[in-house]
Amino acid sequence: MRRQLAALVSFSLTLTGAAACGSSGTPSKPSPGQPDKVAGAVIAIVDVAPVYLGKQKGFFSQRNIDLSLSTSQGGAAIVPAVLNGQVQIGFSNVTSLLLAASKGLPVKMVCNGVASTGVPDKDYSGVVVKAGSPVRTAADLAGKTVAVNTLKNIGDTTVRASVRKAGGDPKAVKFVELAFPDMPAALQAGRVDAIWVVEPFLTAAKAGGGRVVAANYVDTAPNLTVATYFTSAQLAKSNPDLVKRFTEAMTESLRYADAHPDEVRQVLGTYTQIAADVAAKLTLPKWPTDINRQSVQTLADLAVGDGLMDRAPDLSALLP
């Protein structure tokens, strides 16, 4: 009996010890003279190459920011992580942030993230159909099934905008949710009629014989701001200096990335599984330093029109 008790006690002590060694995730208070620890949550996609490049080039450490980046499978978990302080900065597409703000979640954009190239046949996103498909333009998508990576988000909103612009009925398009990597196979197998993909899957889909029928980001608004970096309103109010320094570093990173595409293609390999030959061929997005406020308004109006939210949030509180 005593041996059992001893075993039980030592077992539980070991476990608590092991658990205590676990990572906590919340950064400690900055001590004077030490750089501020900032944890950022991003998705391992082409769009966030500037922040990795900027970190590599030291733009953040120059401004006394010790930046650590973690990747998430999807944007839906990044907003809660930012709001409960698990990370300080997040990366999310504009529609998600609009949705969050409309539900009363205190998010605040700090800096631009990524924008569409604005050139119809040279964008980093598109709607692809199988070779030999009867779909020729976006208007033909009415009545067909289109796969997007998240429903009720920027994917279906912008595809509907393309359909509307081409003269089709946006309400007649059926959307189904699929992860980007699963889309090319589903398209080939005929399970969906069209897929909305971004790089690197766009290059892969085209290489598999697919045909681009719509450049949905371009059709939605000129120079559409697709995603931005954001923080919680609480952090913006309590530590505006940190947010300002991060924004400056990020702006410099965006400018550098836009001007040095080759280095961007190189840094892709450090945080994604994209093969080097694919990275050399894919279309890069644009990284302007400013958020296109008009396009954010357009996305908000589209979201309200498509029924994603009842009314647009207060954009002045959301935008930096």
Next chain:
Amino acid sequence: MTAAVRRTAAMLGLPAVLVAVWWFASSGSTDVYRPPLSRILVAFRETWFGRRLLDDVAPSLARLAVGYAVALAVGVGLGLVLGSSRPLRALTEPVLEFLRAIPPPVLVPIVMLVAGIGDLMKVLVIVSGCLWPVLLNTVEGVRAVDETLADTCRVYRVGGALRLRHLVLRAASPQIVTGARQALSIGIILMVISEMFAASSGLGFTVVQFQRGFAIPEMWSGVLLLGLLGVVLSLGFRVVEARVLGWYHGLRAAQRGSR
């Protein structure tokens, strides 16, 4: 009369207190993630009583029912075969132990490869998870058939289907029902998880969409609904169990009472 009143009071007392505490503690809440209970209940009524019941809840439950039934049939059938044959059991035991230990949700990506993203995938996922408790418990139950009863059957030349029904299945049924109960809770979990990947309708899908769209009260209402579903199915199972195993419960009660 007072005994019945006391029993109902005992049954409803603590839950009522907990619900009241939740109501009052959250009533003034401005935290976006923890809305007042009143809002959650309003969202519950608005969200689930309507087209959604037909469009999302019914298909999910139908898939659960089909998957569960298939798992029961295959599990009991296979378990009967394996349980009656010692060499077969020895041959297959490590393989089954290994397959059983794989967490069922992990099989979802594999099943997605094979069966695509439609109803077949979801049903297969449910079957793949529900099968193991039923199979292994059936094997245990068949193995533990009382020797005396088996000999009696042999003496009286009771064989074939009659023996199967009255001796083997009857004796193994308490164990099989245990397995079926475990399979039911696993089935509910898998029904929800199979809809979190690549779905376009269903209960789990709807709740996840609420979470992604930050529709917090609706999400809470979905969580409540899932909880209620678990409870209702468990109660229903208890009713069926009481009918099927009535003889067993009576036997056990008599044994315990004589102590």
Next chain:
Amino acid sequence: MSAPAIGRWPGLVGLLAFGGLLELLPRAGLVPAGYLPPSSRIARALADQARRAEFWTALGDTVRTWLTGLAIAVAAGLVCGIVIGSVPALRTATASTVEFLRPIPSVALIPLAVLLYGTGIRATLVLVVYAAFWQVLVQVLHGVGDVDPVARDTALSYRLGRWARVRYLVWPTALPYALTGVRLATSVALVLAVTGELVIGTPGLGREIAVAQGSGAVPAMYALVVVTGLLGVAANLVTRAAERRVLAWHPSVRSEVPA
């Protein structure tokens, strides 16, 4: 009944036969190799994984989540079980609440956990602790309630104090049940830990499986699934061995179970 002609290690033969089947089916083209790679390729992918540092980190993360959640659940379950079980009034008051909360599928908590805790280990721990806790609690409640009335009366008439009663009466009776609860909780905790990693994205084997599936690395995905299965088998063996050691004095272990 002829002796099994398969030799002294039928289980091993079964395993090898299974592996051989998995090798032949894809190679013969009966199953598309894209869906089910031959077992030799899976084995090679497993060896490749073992060379990656990320694999071992993920394995460590899974084990840490699993054991932490298990420890919390077992501790809480033991304490609550003994306290509730020993006080009859508490038992009747909480019975309905326990029966209501128990069948709630832990996956219903996933959206809540993600909203409240993001994707860190705490979100998955919510799932693990919730599911494992009930396994332990229910078993301990049974155990505490199963105390032999004659033994209890004897203890009372010898005026054994409350603490002595717990130590000599309640604890030995409840221990087999508690260990069954721990065994059940161990496998449930592993399943939920991997599920949480798969669905929520907490670092660990489950997330590696999702990433492998997302990158189209099918052999790697199968290799990781094999690893989770092996973890489950190992856990099962360890808990059964511990049960036999700790309960060496108990008649259920000492008596021979008829084959």
